[in-house]
Amino acid sequence: MGGKSYYCDYCCCFMKNDLNVRKLHNGGISHTIAKTNYMKSFEDPKKILDEERKKTPCKRYFGGYCKFEMYCKYCHYSEKELQELEKLVLAKKKANSKKRKKSTKWPWKTHTQKGLPISLQPIQLARLERTNFELSWG
Incomplete structure (x- = not known):
């Protein structure tokens, strides 16, 4: 393939740019864990908090290293x-409640009479008669 290499954003590593090598890498456990860790950062904080509160602390993780990382059935927080x-969950909840209070179904009702x-709005003939169409543009 001419010396080109493929970079995996999840694992931060380079490999030969070959379809079979990439498939093998993407199917591996280290890539799956790295991808799960990355995607977990976009999950809803409330969901994460609920899940982690139910778990007991991981002795391996707090002892130094847990090889299961995000697949561990114990809490790593x-x-x-x-x-x-x-x-963070409370702040997000407050922000959402403020958004609901501010928004109205029809925001333009407060700005115009009708x-x-x-x-x-329908055309007003009196206003149209007062318009000067003989202005020069440009």
Whole structure:
């Protein structure tokens, strides 16, 4: 393939740019764990908090190393990290409740008399007669 190499964003490693090599790598456990770790960062904090509160702390992880990482059935969050996650969930909940209160079904009703934007209101003939069409443009 001419010396080109493939870079895996999840694992941060280079490999030969060959279809069979990439398939083998993408099917491996280390790549699967790295991809799961990355995708877990986009999950809903409330869901993560609920799942982690149910688990007991992992002795291997807090002892130094747990080979199962995200597939471990025990909790890998310290009590301090769980409290920070809880604060994040509460902040997100407050932000969502503020958004609901501010939004209205028809935002233009507060800006015009008839409840429609000016472009959608019926044409007013009196206003049209007062318009000067003989302006020069440009």
